[in-house]
Every structure is written in structure tokens, then in C-alpha cells.
Amino acid sequence: MYRERPAGFARAVLWTSTTTAGAAPTRVLPDGCVDLLWSSRSGLVVAGPDRTAHLAGGGPAERWVGLRLPPGTGPAVLGVPAVELRDRRVPLADLWGDRDAARLAALAEANPVAALTEIAVRRLRAAGGPDPLGARVAAALAGGATVAATAAEAGLAPRALHRRCRHLFGYGPKTLARILRMGRALALARAGTPLAEVAAHCGYADQAHLTRDVRDLAGVPPTALLPR
Template sequence: MYEEHPAGFAGAVLWRSATTAGAAPSRVLPDGCVDLLWSSRRGLVVAGPDRTAHLSGGGPAERWVGLRLPPGAGPAVLGVPAVELRDRRVPLADLWGDPVVAELAERAQTAPAEVLAEVAARRLRAAGGPDPLGARVAAALAAGTTVTATAAGLGLDPRALHRRCRHLFGYGPKTLARILRMRRALALARAGTPLAEVAARCGYADQAHLTRDVRDLAGVPPTALLPR
């Protein structure tokens, strides 16, 4: 079971999922985002930006509620650079301390979605909002703009863009561009576009290039990620 809806601020998304004991793990694809999570077994956790697919579940039954922050907004909410959380699942108490998180965890037992959205919105306001550069970089790269052209359009040299991207997204602009291109390609394929056409429209050299890139990032070829 999985469902999601807008959280009501800054492009964040609230989602819920539940797994049964022994169910096959689900494949969570990288997206350049940081998630603030509540688990019925693990409490409050932060999921950092992944470079490759993360396999979730496969153990005891578990309920999850998550707040997916828009690309680049994680550092403003959590108070740490995204690169420090890359490919990691970290207890929130490790970042904010036990006293603060203990109170949140107690409230989250009965209303996890409300608690996650409330604390994230409050911290985002206190930080003055997300760094606007994050949305601009993500939009440019998602549209297929090259890293060099993106840096020039933002008035940054490539090294400065790389540093800012590691802070905001957890990895450099080339990795972010690959991830966003993969997600665009899969969205087109899931809507019924043939893979050869997807490859051409998304800037891959050919369908074989698309397949290799998706396999590198997702762990499986694109056909395994499409509806049967």
C-alpha cells in the first residue's frame, strides 16, 4: 500500500506506506530528495539522498509515514548538508538530540503526518525558506540543460556549482542530472511512450544507453519498472 498527497508548503509531499511481514522488498528510486520519516518500528528517521535504488521492507510488518522535501530543501530543514546524509538512514535524534526528538516521537505515535509537516514547516520558516538556488538548479537539469550551461545561467563557475549541489542535493550536478533524466524517462515510459522514443526525447544516445543508465541507478532495466 502506498499513497501520497501535497503537504501544503514549499512543494513537500506527505506519503504513507505499509508492508506485511515477509513481503518482497520495494525498490525506492533515487530522486535528489531528503525524506523525514516515521516508522512504526524505528520511530523518527531521516532518509538521505540516494545515488542508487534503496530496497525497503522484506522484514517484519511495518507502517511508514514520510515527508519528502523538495530537491535542495533538506539542509534548511535538517540543519546539515545533504552530502552528510547521502545513501544513509539516520535516526533523527542523531541530528537534533534526544530531548527534542523524544517529545516529537511521542506525539508522532498518534499523528505522524501532522507532526512531520508541522516541524518541517516551522524549521523551514526559521531558516528563511529553502535556498532558491536548489529549485533553479533542479529545474534546469530536469529540462535537459547541460551542467556547463546551468552553471553559466546561474552566474557560477562549475566548481562553485558542484560545491553548492553537494550541499543542497548530496551529490554533484552530473549525478543529479542523471537521476532527474532517469525519472523523466520512466515517467514517459509509464505513460506508454515506447522506450526508443523515450531515449531520443530524453537525450540518451539510443535505447541501449537508456537501459544501461537506468540499470546503473535503479539496479534493474527500465522494463522491470514499468506496469505489467
């Protein structure tokens, strides 16, 4: 069972998930986000930005509480470049040391939602908020802007944009653009738009191009990700 709601700050999202023993793994699609997690089995964990789908669950029963930080916000909260967390699940103690992590873990055991929110709000305040470039770049690429146009709008050379994107998002702007475009495409398809129209609207060459790109990022074709 999965539920989510706005966290009330920085466009972050709080979510909860409970899995039963032996349930089929859940396919978590890449979205450019970093998640701060609490697990009833693993404690506090950071999920870095993924380049391809991550299969979660499939083992013993487990309860999860997560705080999904929007693209570009993770480094301000966690204090490390997103590229160092790419495609990884890292115990929080490995990032912040055992003493701090142990104190936060005790808080999370009592109230994981409050603990994750308190951690993120306090760290964001100390960092002076997220780098505003992250939201600008993510919005431009999500809207279909080219990498060249995004770099020009940000006042950066393409190589400088690439470096900043690796720090903020975990990968370069081309990869981020593909991931965000897949998210737009799947949202339209799940709302009932035929895949051929989705492909044209989102800038794919054709439906076959959409299918190849989704399969490359998600591991399955788009039809496998739509409601039955």
C-alpha cells in the first residue's frame, strides 16, 4: 500500500509504503529526485538519483516512510553532490557519522514523518535553501527546452551546465531531460492519451522511439506501466 502527500516545504513529498512478505517487487522509476528514507528494517537510508528503474521490496514485510526531495534539492539537505549518490542506497550514518545518525534514528523510530521533515527543514535552512539553478534547469528541461537553450537561459556554457547538473541532479542535462520527458509521457498516457499522440506531444520521433526510450529507462515498455 502506497500513499503520498505534500510535505509543505520546498515542493517535497512525504510518502508511506507497507509491503507484505513475499510480495512482488515494485518498479520505482527514475525521476531525478533524492529520497530520505526510514525503513522498519534498515533505519535511515538515502536513495540517490537513479538512471534506470530500481526494483524495491520482494523480501520480508517492511514499512517505509520517505521524503522525496525534488530535483536539485538533495545536495542542500544531504551536504554531498548528487552524483556521489547516483544509483545507490546509502545508510545515513555513512554520510553524517554514527553519532548524528544514531540520534536521528532514535527520533525516526518514534515518529518517522516528523523526524524526516525536521531533518530536511533544518538542513535546508542551514544551507540557505536549495540552489535556485536546480529548479530553473529542471523546469526548463521538463518543459521540453533543449540543453543548449537551457544553458543559454541559465547564462552557462554547456560544459559548466553539465558540471552543475551532475552536482545537483546526479547526471548531466541530457539524461535528466530524458527522465523528465518519460515522466511527462507516462502522465499523459495514464490519463488516457493514445501513445502515438503522447510521442508527438512530448517530442519523440514516433511511438517506436517512445517505446525504446521508456524501455531503456524503466526496463519495460510503456504499456507495462499503464493501468490495466
